[in-house]
Amino acid sequence: MARSFNSLAPVLITFSCFLCLLGCYYVISSSSQASSDGFLGCLTDNNVPVFTQSSHFFMPLLNASIRNPKFFVNTTVRPLYIVMPTTTPHVQAAVRCGSGNNMSIRVRSGGHDYEGLSYRSVDAGGFAMLDMSELRTIVVDNQTSTAWVESGATLGELYYKIGNDSNMLGFPAGVCPTVGIGGHFSGGGFGMMMRKYGLSIDNIINAELVDAKGRLLNKTTMGEDVFWAIRGGGGGSFGVVVKWQVTLIPVPPSVTVFNVSVSLGQGAVDVVTKWQQVAPTMPRDLFIRVLIKNKRADFQALFLGTCEALLPVMNKNFPELRFNRSDCREMTWLQSAPYIYLGKDSSVEDLLKRNTSTFFSTYGFKATTDYVREEKPIPRDVWAGIFHKLAQPEARDARVILDPYGGFMSDVPDSATPFPHRAGVLYSIQFYNYWPVYRESGEMQINWIKDVYAFMAPYVSSNPREAYFNCRDLDLGTNWGAKYFMGNYQKLTKAKGEIDPLEYFRNEQSIPLQGNITKMRASPDDDAEAGDGGSASSY
Numbered sequence: 001m002a003r004s005f006n007s008l009a010p011v012l013i014t015f016s017c018f019l020c021l022l023g024c025y026y027v028i029s030s031s032s033q034a035s036s037d038g039f040l041g042c043l044t045d046n047n048v049p050v051f052t053q054s055s056h057f058f059m060p061l062l063n064a065s066i067r068n069p070k071f072f073v074n075t076t077v078r079p080l081y082i083v084m085p086t087t088t089p090h091v092q093a094a095v096r097c098g099s100g101n102n103m104s105i106r107v108r109s110g111g112h113d114y115e116g117l118s119y120r121s122v123d124a125g126g127f128a129m130l131d132m133s134e135l136r137t138i139v140v141d142n143q144t145s146t147a148w149v150e151s152g153a154t155l156g157e158l159y160y161k162i163g164n165d166s167n168m169l170g171f172p173a174g175v176c177p178t179v180g181i182g183g184h185f186s187g188g189g190f191g192m193m194m195r196k197y198g199l200s201i202d203n204i205i206n207a208e209l210v211d212a213k214g215r216l217l218n219k220t221t222m223g224e225d226v227f228w229a230i231r232g233g234g235g236g237s238f239g240v241v242v243k244w245q246v247t248l249i250p251v252p253p254s255v256t257v258f259n260v261s262v263s264l265g266q267g268a269v270d271v272v273t274k275w276q277q278v279a280p281t282m283p284r285d286l287f288i289r290v291l292i293k294n295k296r297a298d299f300q301a302l303f304l305g306t307c308e309a310l311l312p313v314m315n316k317n318f319p320e321l322r323f324n325r326s327d328c329r330e331m332t333w334l335q336s337a338p339y340i341y342l343g344k345d346s347s348v349e350d351l352l353k354r355n356t357s358t359f360f361s362t363y364g365f366k367a368t369t370d371y372v373r374e375e376k377p378i379p380r381d382v383w384a385g386i387f388h389k390l391a392q393p394e395a396r397d398a399r400v401i402l403d404p405y406g407g408f409m410s411d412v413p414d415s416a417t418p419f420p421h422r423a424g425v426l427y428s429i430q431f432y433n434y435w436p437v438y439r440e441s442g443e444m445q446i447n448w449i450k451d452v453y454a455f456m457a458p459y460v461s462s463n464p465r466e467a468y469f470n471c472r473d474l475d476l477g478t479n480w481g482a483k484y485f486m487g488n489y490q491k492l493t494k495a496k497g498e499i500d501p502l503e504y505f506r507n508e509q510s511i512p513l514q515g516n517i518t519k520m521r522a523s524p525d526d527d528a529e530a531g532d533g534g535s536a537s538s539y
């Protein structure tokens with residue numbers, strides 16, 4: 001259970017004492033900012049660490065987990081306060097202080113939100129950011145194969161802890177180690193083991209949620225609808241999830257990974273065209289994703305078994321990849337996590353690094369997602385067109401990632417969790433375009449994403465055109481609810497009414513109350529794809 005606080009802890013304690021004095025001073029000196037003063041005073045009364053914009057720590061703390069630096073260079077509205085709880089009662093007090101003083105809060109765990117909604121606001125007034133990064137204890141119970149993990153932990157920290165405590169257990173979640181548990185679990189969580197064990201949310205068995213009244217609720221006391229909603233209905237809508245209990249899954253002592261690169265000249269278009277038919281129907285132990293960049297497709301895989309067992313599977317189902325024994329790397333499941341994301345020179349200790357590379361701290365991105373369903377695989381000439389678009393100068397740093405579904409994903413009914421992209425999905429597509437935020441505005445890269453999104457419309461899912469919540473996109477238009485959640489959207493609004501009837505937790509894409517849906521939607525089937533609601537305000 002024990003986890004030593006990082007070096008920030010003494011600073012936080014000193015600061016909260018200091019702010020107690022500051023808070024009192026504010027209350028006496030100014031009457032026009034009643035809610036701000038009340039909020040600060042309330043926090044300091046409860047010894048909750050908080051930083052104002054004038055603090056020297058404010059900017060470094062804000063920057064500490066911003067994973068899309070375009071929102072650091074050019075953030076729309078910054079938080080008025082950064083609240084840093086170190087205990088669950090701090091979280092409860094912060095929410096009570098906020099709702100009692102008309103100060104809205106945004107929760108940030110790992111800060112990977114694609115639109116930065118955990119630490120910036122597009123259209124709302126002042127708000128406080130509740131940064132969960134000090135709440136990151138992970139307790140593994142290897143007797144029952146379960147774990148409790150706090151929302152401020154990262155995926156890398158979770159993998160490291162599980163792997164360090166047992167060489168037989170693992171957990172299915174995303175590939176990027178710095179992603180935060182809080183947002184990731186709230187919105188789904190897919191990764192290299194999804195075809196065998198599903199999403200993170202398919203393996204969550206309990207949670208502790210602080211509601212708008214500051215109450216601490218668990219699976220039983222929050223009620224069935226709410227427990228359903230917090231597992232996939234998206235972060236920032238229902239309350240603050242402080243921690244989650246998960247079932248760990250068995251992993252073999254040794255797994256096999258590969259990364260086979262095929263250039264355009266070597267036939268990348270044909271191999272990708274074939275991939276979309278075979279990857280979703282492979283044995284569940286095998287997950288092959290594709291990362292397409294410029295003139296090349298990297299086929300990156302995790303196989304829950306030996307190279308010896310993998311070879312015949314590949315030769316039989318996917319000879320076009322020309323995979324052979326020398327492509328295999330056998331290692332522990334824990335070692336596979338940094339290897340797949342960071343490459344061959346990485347180590348398991350890299351899973352514990354919370355900062356990112358220079359590239360990711362200076363390059364911002366715009367991204368969007370699509371789903372391809374069984375009835376409509378993408379024709380070869382369209383793949384050729386996608387490669388052509390990736391060769392355009394404004395796509396210099398663009399990439400496309402394909403993740404195969406099938407297997408376990410097809411066993412789960414669409415309504416079992418809010419995440420509706422299950423049986424019938426062949427794979428998801430993520431389009432990203434990056435640019436150096438200190439040198440360029442990103443306009444042409446953003447336009448490239450819009451152009452590709454329009455180009456793809458005939459070839460991907462429609463009515464609604466599906467999207468993955470965790471790859472949040474503010475340009476999906478007013479019908480975003482149906483795109484992310486399809487038939488589950490209605491039930492999410494019901495859960496919202498049960499847990500947060502005053503809509504204290506809200507952002508540009510939070511679940512609205514039931515009565516507010518019709519008001520939000522322009523038309524019942526607002527699914528016009530090109531230029532659908534693209535508001536400049538979201539950049």
Ligand SMILES: Cc1cc2nc3c(=O)[nH]c(=O)nc-3n(C[C@H](O)[C@H](O)[C@H](O)COP(=O)(O)OP(=O)(O)OC[C@H]3O[C@@H](n4cnc5c(N)ncnc54)[C@H](O)[C@@H]3O)c2cc1C
Nearest residue numbers: 109110111112113174175176180182183184190235236241
């Ligand atoms: C480089 C990169 C790689 C990624 N790879 C994958 C991947 O492989 N698979 C995948 O599924 N996704 C992936 N994602 C997407 C990722 O899952 C989402 O961005 C996720 O929401 C991030 O969680 P976070 O805690 O880091 O983000 P945050 O920005 O902290 O939060 C995201 C949203 O959740 C809310 N929230 C955060 N914490 C809480 C909490 N404790 N309680 C309630 N609400 C909360 C926030 O207010 C915000 O609305 C990736 C993202 C990036 C940037």
Ligand SMILES: *[C@@H]1O[C@H](CO)[C@@H](O)[C@H](O)[C@H]1NC(C)=O
Nearest residue numbers: 035101102103104124125126
């Ligand atoms: C609460 O704050 C919002 C802005 O954040 C403001 O528009 C609203 O009037 C406030 N309500 C009260 C009761 O002060």
Ligand SMILES: *[C@@H]1O[C@H](CO)[C@@H](O)[C@H](O)[C@H]1NC(C)=O
Nearest residue numbers: 160161162163164165166352
């Ligand atoms: C990893 O395990 C060893 C012993 O098995 C233990 O001493 C060490 O503290 C663990 N590390 C972490 C980060 O849990």
Ligand SMILES: *[C@@H]1O[C@H](CO)[C@@H](O)[C@H](O)[C@H]1NC(C)=O
Nearest residue numbers: 141142143165166167168169
């Ligand atoms: C649980 O942990 C103990 C002590 O570290 C270890 O000996 C045992 O193998 C572990 N069990 C599992 C299932 O990993």
Ligand SMILES: *[C@@H]1O[C@H](CO)[C@@H](O)[C@H](O)[C@H]1NC(C)=O
Nearest residue numbers: 205206207217218219220221
């Ligand atoms: C939830 O909390 C209640 C009341 O504190 C407790 O009785 C119950 O055992 C808890 N349930 C779970 C599943 O944690």
Ligand SMILES: *[C@@H]1O[C@H](CO)[C@@H](O)[C@H](O)[C@H]1NC(C)=O
Nearest residue numbers: 260261322323324325326327
């Ligand atoms: C295996 O493939 C690599 C290229 O990926 C090639 O260099 C090597 O000769 C192949 N080996 C065999 C035995 O076919």
Ligand SMILES: *[C@@H]1O[C@H](CO)[C@@H](O)[C@H](O)[C@H]1NC(C)=O
Nearest residue numbers: 259261298340341342343344
């Ligand atoms: C995969 O292989 C390509 C080509 O060799 C290489 O450029 C890329 O960095 C590799 N990716 C990883 C994650 O190792």
Ligand SMILES: *[C@@H]1O[C@H](CO)[C@@H](O)[C@H](O)[C@H]1NC(C)=O
Nearest residue numbers: 059060063064355356358361
């Ligand atoms: C923000 O943090 C990153 C590390 O994550 C660092 O590289 C960058 O220089 C910081 N930016 C500023 C402006 O402090």
Ligand SMILES: *[C@@H]1O[C@H](CO)[C@@H](O)[C@H](O)[C@H]1NC(C)=O
Nearest residue numbers: 352353354355356357358361
């Ligand atoms: C990330 O943090 C480590 C220490 O944990 C440090 O050595 C490294 O330089 C940092 N990297 C960046 C890009 O800031």
Ligand SMILES: *[C@@H]1O[C@H](CO)[C@@H](O)[C@H](O)[C@H]1NC(C)=O
Nearest residue numbers: 073074440441442536537539
């Ligand atoms: C910041 O955003 C505004 C509004 O979108 C835009 O006009 C401006 O060019 C941006 N500045 C930078 C440096 O990106």
